[in-house]
Amino acid sequence: MSNPNTAGEQALEIDLRDPALAGFLAWLWPGLGHFYQRRHAKGMLFMVCILGTYFFGLTLGEGKVVYANWTQEDHRWQYALQLGVGLPAAPAIVQAIAAKRPEGPIGGYFMAPPKPSPRGGNIHDAGQIANTLPEWHKRLNVRFELGTLYTMVAGLLNILAIYDALAGPALSEPVDEKKRPPGEGDDKKKQS
Amino acid sequence: MNLPLPLAALLAPQIWYMLPLLVAVSLVYGATRHELLIPILQHAWRTAVWMLVFMGVIFVALVALEWWI
Numbered sequence: 001m002s003n004p005n006t007a008g009e010q011a012l013e014i015d016l017r018d019p020a021l022a023g024f025l026a027w028l029w030p031g032l033g034h035f036y037q038r039r040h041a042k043g044m045l046f047m048v049c050i051l052g053t054y055f056f057g058l059t060l061g062e063g064k065v066v067y068a069n070w071t072q073e074d075h076r077w078q079y080a081l082q083l084g085v086g087l088p089a090a091p092a093i094v095q096a097i098a099a100k101r102p103e104g105p106i107g108g109y110f111m112a113p114p115k116p117s118p119r120g121g122n123i124h125d126a127g128q129i130a131n132t133l134p135e136w137h138k139r140l141n142v143r144f145e146l147g148t149l150y151t152m153v154a155g156l157l158n159i160l161a162i163y164d165a166l167a168g169p170a171l172s173e174p175v176d177e178k179k180r181p182p183g184e185g186d187d188k189k190k191q192s
Numbered sequence: 193m194n195l196p197l198p199l200a201a202l203l204a205p206q207i208w209y210m211l212p213l214l215v216a217v218s219l220v221y222g223a224t225r226h227e228l229l230i231p232i233l234q235h236a237w238r239t240a241v242w243m244l245v246f247m248g249v250i251f252v253a254l255v256a257l258e259w260w261i
Contacts, residue, residue: 009227045223045232049216056212146209153213157220164224171225 009171014039019166026165028086030054030158033165046161050154054085057150064136065147068096069113074133076113078148084155198255210247214240 016022017037026033031047034040058066066089069076082089095112099105105112114133137144164170201207222235 012227042223049220053216160220160224169225169227
């Protein structure tokens with residue numbers, strides 16, 4: 001038996017406007033693509049859930065769990081998933097470029113890659129190990145992993161939201177052919 | 193005092209960090225399958241229950257394994 005709520009949804013006509021632009025906007029800022037498509041309730045839901053998850057994770061990790069780095073001692077592959085939230089993860093790219101300058105990252109180590117660990121130095125010297133990856137792990141402990149997990153999940157969730165902006169919802173219960181009103185088309189997703 | 197493992201695991205603060213994730217994942221997944229709010233919430237509820245049961249089964253299996261070993 002089909003769910004009357006989902007059966008009702010089958011008759012909905014969704015105007016996806018320009019799906020490519022909506023998909024890009026959905027990546028740029030979670031929910032923005034849906035606002036562009038005038039699907040305000042879903043846009044708000046995506047924005048609150050995805051950005052809430054992302055910023056909660058970022059706060060847990062004190063702004064140090066989202067950074068872009070690819071060196072011999074640190075392959076930060078997690079950033080590829082975090083970048084799924086778009087603009088909120090983009091400062092990490094700016095900080096990765098800024099960290100290579102002699103002045104170092106902009107405004108401290110927020111979203112900046114950690115300093116390389118001192119080689120042959122005294123690991124107990126606080127000045128030497130400040131803002132290195134081992135120091136972040138030691139200080140934040142499990143919050144570093146949790147913050148990384150939350151921000152990664154937020155990026156992955158936004159990929160689902162981008163797909164929804166591009167193609168509309170993947171309705172799971174097909175309408176019963178016998179109950180379909182005569183003349184009703186198969187695809188109710190409209191592109192303008 | 194040594195608590196039984198299942199109770200100790202439930203009292204560990206880290207486990208409660210799964211709740212916001214569970215809510216966010218369920219709602220977003222539900223929203224990608226439906227367009228209207230009521231079906232989204234129904235789907236989210238089913239997804240959340242499914243995930244909890246799935247994790248519960250793994251939890252029970254691990255506890256059983258720990259007792260067995």
